[in-house]
Amino acid sequence: MRESRIGAWIAFGIGALYFILPLIATFEFSLRMKRGEYSFEAYRVVFADPRFQASFTYSVGQALATIFVGIALVVPTAYWVRLRAPQFRPIVEFITLLPLVIPAIVIVFGYLRIFNSSSLIPLTDTNLGTDALLMFGYVTLALPYLYRAVDTGLQAIDVRTLTESAESLGANAFTILTRVILPNIRPALLSGAFLTFAIVIGEFTFAALLNRPAFGPYLQLLGANRAYEPSALAIMAFLVTWACMGLMQLASRGLRLPTTDTR
Amino acid sequence: MAFLTLTAIAKRFGQNTVVHGFDLAVERGEFISLLGPSGCGKTTVLRMIAGFETPSAGTIMIDGRDVTYKRPAERNVGMVFQAYALFPNMNVADNIAFGMKVAKRPKAEIDARVTEMLELISLPDLAARYPYQLSGGQQQRVALARALAVKPQVLLLDEPLSALDAKIRVSLREEIRALQRELGITTIFVTHDQEEALSMSDRVVVMHQGRVEQIGTPHAIYNTPKTRFAASFVGTLNMLDAEIKDASAGLIIVEGQTLRIANGTPGAPNGSRCTVALRPEALAIGPARPGDNVLSCTIEDVQFLGAIVRVKARCGAHILSVDTFNQAGQPAWARGDQVEIHFAPEHLVVLD
Ligand SMILES: Nc1ncnc2c1ncn2[C@@H]1O[C@H](COP(=O)(O)OP(=O)(O)OP(=O)(O)O)[C@@H](O)[C@H]1O
Numbered sequence: 001m002r003e004s005r006i007g008a009w010i011a012f013g014i015g016a017l018y019f020i021l022p023l024i025a026t027f028e029f030s031l032r033m034k035r036g037e038y039s040f041e042a043y044r045v046v047f048a049d050p051r052f053q054a055s056f057t058y059s060v061g062q063a064l065a066t067i068f069v070g071i072a073l074v075v076p077t078a079y080w081v082r083l084r085a086p087q088f089r090p091i092v093e094f095i096t097l098l099p100l101v102i103p104a105i106v107i108v109f110g111y112l113r114i115f116n117s118s119s120l121i122p123l124t125d126t127n128l129g130t131d132a133l134l135m136f137g138y139v140t141l142a143l144p145y146l147y148r149a150v151d152t153g154l155q156a157i158d159v160r161t162l163t164e165s166a167e168s169l170g171a172n173a174f175t176i177l178t179r180v181i182l183p184n185i186r187p188a189l190l191s192g193a194f195l196t197f198a199i200v201i202g203e204f205t206f207a208a209l210l211n212r213p214a215f216g217p218y219l220q221l222l223g224a225n226r227a228y229e230p231s232a233l234a235i236m237a238f239l240v241t242w243a244c245m246g247l248m249q250l251a252s253r254g255l256r257l258p259t260t261d262t263r
Numbered sequence: 264m265a266f267l268t269l270t271a272i273a274k275r276f277g278q279n280t281v282v283h284g285f286d287l288a289v290e291r292g293e294f295i296s297l298l299g300p301s302g303c304g305k306t307t308v309l310r311m312i313a314g315f316e317t318p319s320a321g322t323i324m325i326d327g328r329d330v331t332y333k334r335p336a337e338r339n340v341g342m343v344f345q346a347y348a349l350f351p352n353m354n355v356a357d358n359i360a361f362g363m364k365v366a367k368r369p370k371a372e373i374d375a376r377v378t379e380m381l382e383l384i385s386l387p388d389l390a391a392r393y394p395y396q397l398s399g400g401q402q403q404r405v406a407l408a409r410a411l412a413v414k415p416q417v418l419l420l421d422e423p424l425s426a427l428d429a430k431i432r433v434s435l436r437e438e439i440r441a442l443q444r445e446l447g448i449t450t451i452f453v454t455h456d457q458e459e460a461l462s463m464s465d466r467v468v469v470m471h472q473g474r475v476e477q478i479g480t481p482h483a484i485y486n487t488p489k490t491r492f493a494a495s496f497v498g499t500l501n502m503l504d505a506e507i508k509d510a511s512a513g514l515i516i517v518e519g520q521t522l523r524i525a526n527g528t529p530g531a532p533n534g535s536r537c538t539v540a541l542r543p544e545a546l547a548i549g550p551a552r553p554g555d556n557v558l559s560c561t562i563e564d565v566q567f568l569g570a571i572v573r574v575k576a577r578c579g580a581h582i583l584s585v586d587t588f589n590q591a592g593q594p595a596w597a598r599g600d601q602v603e604i605h606f607a608p609e610h611l612v613v614l615d
């Protein structure tokens with residue numbers, strides 16, 4: 001008993017070191033831009049860089065659009081599969097898992113083949129079209145996480161009974177989705193949304209190959225040309241991700257509606 | 264023409280037919296129970312009336328309108344489910360108001376109606392509570408109010424009491440019945456609890472394997488069951504194998520003893536076999552009145568249940584259950600006693 005406890009602590013310690021040491025080192029390094037003293041100079045420089053502001057804003061916009069479109073796609077699908085077509089469940093789950101299996105670079109080359117200037121839908125002809133293509137790509141990337149989050153949320157409520165109650169009270173499908181289903185899976189939606197946000201903010205492959213001014217390529221560019229600023233950016237990226245994870249925790253704990261179980 | 268009619272309704276799920284040729288005519292304001300064992304198709308029939316399932320054959324008419332293929336939202340039928348049906352994200356008032364909001368009624372009308380419904384279910388102070396803050400019985404009353412708020416033509420209830428504990432079940436069923444009478448709303452109530460069905464209903468539909476076994480008043484269902492299933496499912500029953508001695512005179516032989524049948528003589532030739540049924544409470548032990556049937560038996564067991572004494576008596580291969588009131592001066596029967604059990608000929612029911 002004691003020995004296994006000690007073993008567990010050692011394993012935990014090694015894991016923590018493996019994870020935390022590089023982080024501390026990075027943080028420490030990011031503070032050393034000014035010779036001979038610790039300062040937040042690197043952070044100041046980064047924040048002052050207009051390309052940072054532009055690329056970060058661009059990616060936040062992309063993330064919000066991705067979340068909106070992703071939810072609009074995934075919620076009705078997951079709802080419909082649960083309610084009317086449970087036999088399609090394995091197929092849909094398989095499809096939503098594909099983005100995890102197929103490398104992003106393959107997906108983006110596929111997109112470029114289908115949507116290039118000489119194709120039927122020449123999305124890449126305009127910046128706006130390319131932005132849209134990038135956003136749809138992000139929806140694909142987020143699909144495995146978003147679908148699972150939403151499906152878990154639907155599992156926690158009695159979808160059939162709630163739907164049928166609303167139907168017999170005269171509600172149509174849109175009313176049922178927006179007034180009954182969505183509010184009751186809000187915690188799941190929020191955690192899916194934050195996950196999507198974290199994915200989009202850090203994504204590199206899609207944005208680079210579609211040549212859009214997103215945050216990922218900016219990170220890469222800075223990393224290749226500067227010393228201290230990339231460390232500062234890495235720490236900031238970590239903080240954003242952790243903030244998202246913290247919000248996910250809050251969302252799934254604080255906002256969870258108590259169950260109606262009274263048996 | 265009845266208010267709600269189901270004509271030759273059938274429902275198949277794949278190869279599996281779960282409802283066969285179901286006919287039912289319900290009058291306006293009537294309270295009907297569908298009673299039957301688990302899996303006999305009660306819920307399926309109810310869901311077809313509500314529009315959640317489409318019949319494989321047959322028609323459903325409500326107030327002269329064919330609704331067989333109408334969507335649930337177009338039917339004006341209220342439904343109360345077994346449990347978990349209140350919208351968890353809305354408080355009691357919003358739950359009750361939901362149907363009227365969907366129908367875009369004016370706000371003043373909605374508010375007035377919500378107050379009225381809360382009074383009706385005697386929960387006027389709980390408007391702001393959320394479903395998880397309510398007891399199971401309160402939740403079901405709110406569900407009832409929500410269904411009734413939109414003034415449906417027909418109210419459907421699918422075992423609304425079965426998730427509640429026994430005491431609340433009894434008080435709530437009385438409340439539901441009183442409310443139904445007050446509003447005069449045509450109601451179909453699904454249950455597998457015979458006491459519920461018999462105590463609440465104007466008429467009971469006994470179902471078995473997707474078919475109607477018998478439709479009748481609680482009195483008729485209990486006292487003159489038409490089929491072997493209806494007889495055995497509702498109440499306890501003694502069933503006896505008999506041989507027809509003289510069909511025209513209504514004479515049968517059970518365990519070598521001749522008995523007389525007063526109503527419903529068997530439609531089979533003399534010498535053939537049939538099954539007859541007897542309620543335990545129709546039997547008595549002791550000296551027979553003139554004209555009664557008598558069976559000689561041996562007592563196997565005596566159960567003292569307070570107001571009732573339940574005696575098990577052997578008559579050849581049959582064990583008869585006899586319920587008698589516990590009366591002062593009644594002999595204390597013991598196992599092995601030879602007794603005569605008697606009953607009026609009217610109590611012998613011949614089963615199909
Ligand atoms: N969607 C469905 N697909 C396939 N079979 C079904 C479906 N719904 C019901 N059944 C079958 O139909 C039969 C009748 O079911 P139903 O739910 O109507 O029974 P019930 O009388 O309400 O029983 P209970 O008292 O247990 O609620 C059952 O054998 C059930 O397995």
Ligand SMILES: [Mg+2]
Nearest residue numbers: 305306307421
């Ligand atoms: Mg049922």
